[in-house]
Amino acid sequence: MATALxxxxxxxxxxxxxxxxxxxxxRQVPREGRFADQRSRDQGAGLExxxxxxxxxxxxxxxxxxxxxxxxxxVFLRLFEELxxxxxxxxxxxxxxxxxxEPPRALAAARTALALASIALAQHDSVxxxxxxxxxxxxxxxxxxxxxxxxxxxxxxxxxxxGSTDLATFTRELGALRLRRGLVVLISDFFDPxxxxxxxxxxxxxxxxxxxxxxxxxxxxEPALEGELRLVDCESGQSQDVSVTPAVLERYRSAYRSWxxxxxxxxxxxxxxxxxxxxxxxxxxxxTALFQRGRYQA
Amino acid sequence: xxxxHFGSLPVALGxxxxxxxxxxxxxxxxxxxxxxxxxxxxxxxxxxxxxARTLFERFRHPLAYLLLLALALSIWLAAAGPRPxxxxxxxxxxxxxASAPMGRGQRFALARKALAGALARAPREATRVLWCGxxxxxxxxxxxxPLLLDLRLEGRQPEATPPSIERVIAHLAALPRSRPLEIxxxxxxxxxxxxxKGLPKDVEVARAPLDGEAPxxxxxxxxxxxxxxxxxxxxxxxxxxAHSGETPTVELGGGLLTGTPRGKGLLFxxxxxxxxxxxxxxxxxxxxxxxxxxxxxxxLVGGDLPAALLDCLAAxxxxxxxxxxxxxxxxxxxxxxxxxxxxxALELVPASDQQQAFLLTAPGEEPADELLDQALALGxxxxxxxxxxxxxxxxxxxxxxxxxxxxxxxxxxxxGPGYDLIQGRAFPLLIGRVLRWLxxxxxxxxxxxxxxxxxxxxxxLEPVGLDPVPPRAGRYRRAPDAGxxxxxxxxxxxxxxxxxxxxxxxxxxxxxxxxxxxLLALLLxxxxxxxxxxxxxx
Numbered sequence: 001m002a003t004a005l006x007x008x009x010x011x012x013x014x015x016x017x018x019x020x021x022x023x024x025x026x027r028q029v030p031r032e033g034r035f036a037d038q039r040s041r042d043q044g045a046g047l048e049x050x051x052x053x054x055x056x057x058x059x060x061x062x063x064x065x066x067x068x069x070x071x072x073x074x075v076f077l078r079l080f081e082e083l084x085x086x087x088x089x090x091x092x093x094x095x096x097x098x099x100x101x102e103p104p105r106a107l108a109a110a111r112t113a114l115a116l117a118s119i120a121l122a123q124h125d126s127v128x129x130x131x132x133x134x135x136x137x138x139x140x141x142x143x144x145x146x147x148x149x150x151x152x153x154x155x156x157x158x159x160x161x162x163g164s165t166d167l168a169t170f171t172r173e174l175g176a177l178r179l180r181r182g183l184v185v186l187i188s189d190f191f192d193p194x195x196x197x198x199x200x201x202x203x204x205x206x207x208x209x210x211x212x213x214x215x216x217x218x219x220x221x222e223p224a225l226e227g228e229l230r231l232v233d234c235e236s237g238q239s240q241d242v243s244v245t246p247a248v249l250e251r252y253r254s255a256y257r258s259w260x261x262x263x264x265x266x267x268x269x270x271x272x273x274x275x276x277x278x279x280x281x282x283x284x285x286x287x288t289a290l291f292q293r294g295r296y297q298a
Numbered sequence: 299x300x301x302x303h304f305g306s307l308p309v310a311l312g313x314x315x316x317x318x319x320x321x322x323x324x325x326x327x328x329x330x331x332x333x334x335x336x337x338x339x340x341x342x343x344x345x346x347x348x349x350a351r352t353l354f355e356r357f358r359h360p361l362a363y364l365l366l367l368a369l370a371l372s373i374w375l376a377a378a379g380p381r382p383x384x385x386x387x388x389x390x391x392x393x394x395x396a397s398a399p400m401g402r403g404q405r406f407a408l409a410r411k412a413l414a415g416a417l418a419r420a421p422r423e424a425t426r427v428l429w430c431g432x433x434x435x436x437x438x439x440x441x442x443x444p445l446l447l448d449l450r451l452e453g454r455q456p457e458a459t460p461p462s463i464e465r466v467i468a469h470l471a472a473l474p475r476s477r478p479l480e481i482x483x484x485x486x487x488x489x490x491x492x493x494x495k496g497l498p499k500d501v502e503v504a505r506a507p508l509d510g511e512a513p514x515x516x517x518x519x520x521x522x523x524x525x526x527x528x529x530x531x532x533x534x535x536x537x538x539x540a541h542s543g544e545t546p547t548v549e550l551g552g553g554l555l556t557g558t559p560r561g562k563g564l565l566f567x568x569x570x571x572x573x574x575x576x577x578x579x580x581x582x583x584x585x586x587x588x589x590x591x592x593x594x595x596x597x598l599v600g601g602d603l604p605a606a607l608l609d610c611l612a613a614x615x616x617x618x619x620x621x622x623x624x625x626x627x628x629x630x631x632x633x634x635x636x637x638x639x640x641x642x643a644l645e646l647v648p649a650s651d652q653q654q655a656f657l658l659t660a661p662g663e664e665p666a667d668e669l670l671d672q673a674l675a676l677g678x679x680x681x682x683x684x685x686x687x688x689x690x691x692x693x694x695x696x697x698x699x700x701x702x703x704x705x706x707x708x709x710x711x712x713x714g715p716g717y718d719l720i721q722g723r724a725f726p727l728l729i730g731r732v733l734r735w736l737x738x739x740x741x742x743x744x745x746x747x748x749x750x751x752x753x754x755x756x757x758x759l760e761p762v763g764l765d766p767v768p769p770r771a772g773r774y775r776r777a778p779d780a781g782x783x784x785x786x787x788x789x790x791x792x793x794x795x796x797x798x799x800x801x802x803x804x805x806x807x808x809x810x811x812x813x814x815x816x817l818l819a820l821l822l823x824x825x826x827x828x829x830x831x832x833x834x835x836x
């Protein structure tokens with residue numbers, strides 16, 4: 001099993017530079033947020049004029065449009081756009097499978113999380129780090145400000161292998177936190193022992209916008225195994241005796257392909273973001289592909 | 299190598315053991331290699347799908363078991379050397395030709411190989427093998443283990459005898475039988491078409507094909523040498539019989555000889571008995587014969603010898619009287635005469651000086667009985683000793699002793715007027731044989747044909763109401779009462795003629811089951827490999 005992550009392996013200036021131009025754009029910013037760059041439905045003391053509405057008793061008289069009153073003889077209020085932040089909850093999978101192979105999926109997960117955090121912090125959004133395995137392990141409360149990237153990176157570097165993946169427990173515990181609605185980025189291989197049904201059921205319970213970053217490698221679909229094997233699950237420790245023949249391999253490929261298609265279909269039907277990220281490939285390039293024209297609308 | 303001799307029960311038990319062992323092996327747990335993976339989720343699904351097609355939970359691969367069992371049993375049975383069910387509707391005799399022509403090249407080895415193959419395929423209970431050489435011998439009897447054939451043929455080679463196949467077949471065909479007879483010939487012995495036509499209908503004869511080149515015509519001469527009919531001691535007659543139908547060309551010392559027809563051959567008379575080599579050619583074959591050496595005996599004669607004795611010496615065509623002792627081979631003298639000192643001698647001795655009437659002296663270690671036999675062979679057995687004893691009133695005895703030189707002494711009185719020894723027909727014979735014995739001249743044998751009856755008494759043979767047959771080429775001693783001496787039997791090879799059909803390959807023994815089973819095993823192995831490669835078998 002791979003060892004824990006290091007700060008040096010994460011802080012790659014070139015990598016961070018390559019994602020600096022990317023932006024996260026929220027379709028809908030939750031109310032009562034901080035002042036930031038995201039356009040919210042709140043109307044308040046922003047600088048950008050948005051609309052007029054009739055005066056109602058109790059409205060702030062400072063917002064009355066006196067020019068309009070002089071021309072029309074009716075009282076209207078000037079409404080301004082409120083810019084707020086988008087909470088971004090970065091949830092890397094730290095189950096044992098994330099640290100099993102080389103390079104570990106955890107490294108790709110951490111670099112992805114760092115890249116997204118860099119983007120979010122740069123646009124004054126708040127970022128939280130909520131790694132998970134069998135349970136949610138809140139590691140960093142929402143922080144904001146571009147100067148907090150190092151804090152975030154240190155938190156990432158402290159990630160350690162957990163137990164097995166349990167998305168149902170994770171989503172239940174995530175809901176229990178009653179976090180302000182935002183963007184939950186799940187960075188995982190999604191190899192939930194319960195299979196695709198358990199996975200989709202769990203994800204349906206998430207009350208946030210979801211971006212699924214699926215960590216894959218070529219050997220997932222084409223395992224280089226043959227002969228009489230006792231396959232041991234690195235997370236649960238359970239073993240499975242398999243005579244790996246071409247026919248069994250073909251059935252394995254079929255099962256993996258079906259699972260993948262099911263996950264993609266689920267994301268498409270729910271309007272979730274879904275990125276298949278090859279952990280052995282260029283992380284920045286694959287992330288860039290997600291940001292069409294440099295923007296990802298969450 | 300196989301274990302045919304184990305019988306069917308051990309082979310069946312072995313097959314059962316293999317089946318049980320393979321069955322047990324299928325229950326053994328496979329030793330798995332441990333491999334850690336990120337998830338077994340998809341492997342479980344793949345295994346679940348595979349299990350849905352199996353019949354049993356533990357014994358999961360019955361078809362694989364059956365395939366392996368068929369493969370193993372094929373190899374086992376091939377090694378067991380199976381034989382087809384015995385065809386007992388006919389009796390089968392395999393004849394191995396061991397006559398002289400089989401000594402050419404590898405013919406005999408090829409015949410042995412073909413015979414062993416045919417025996418392996420033949421029904422064991424109804425097959426026997428006969429050795430057809432100088433004598434007919436059983437090599438394999440019905441029901442025996444075929445391995446015995448190899449043991450009985452070990453070290454055996456073709457014999458200097460003419461082919462006897464036709465005689466053997468005729469004998470077999472004449473024996474009473476309850477089933478049709480199938481005869482297979484392994485060899486090049488001729489089988490005449492007219493002979494085969496004369497066989498009973500239920501006797502089928504065929505020649506087994508041998509690998510290698512077909513036999514070439516050879517052995518077409520019979521050469522016989524005998525004393526010259528003209529009576530000349532230093533001359534011989536030569537009889538040449540060629541069997542190729544061509545007139546042979548006969549040369550002696552580079553000169554072409556001209557013979558006169560005699561029966562089926564040519565007779566060449568009065569050839570010098572000087573050790574010359576006769577070269578015979580006919581029909582692409584050649585042969586040679588060394589003529590015997592029979593020089594004239596140089597005899598030195600002493601004084602005061604009886605006239606009858608001198609007449610015998612003068613009449614003997616093999617005797618040349620000499621006066622120079624250095625040119626003499628022996629001498630004839632009275633005892634006390636100094637002539638021919640140091641030479642073998644025929645001596646006349648006064649009866650007062652010698653107890654026996656005839657006394658043989660010879661060097662060497664031969665026992666006395668042997669010497670007496672030699673003395674009798676000189677012709678003394680033809681002398682009427684009783685009559686002589688009556689005439690002289692003395693005992694006529696024969697003695698033998700050791701001495702540095704050969705000598706033969708007899709009473710001088712026997713050559714006188716009081717006895718009729720010199721008047722009898724046996725006297726010249728006695729003198730002639732004594733002279734040749736003294737000079738060490740060996741009689742060369744008469745020549746007869748091996749394998750054919752001869753009207754001679756041969757002590758090595760035991761005729762039962764028939765003329766003896768020299769079984770093979772060689773020398774045979776004639777019975778003493780038939781005159782003694784030796785007879786040389788020469789090969790008389792008949793011309794090669796093949797009227798027998800060629801037996802089909804395989805000998806009708808039901809096919810090569812070992813080969814079939816081996817091919818089946820190979821085919822099953824290929825199927826198994828294909829199933830493994832395509833994942834249809836674990």
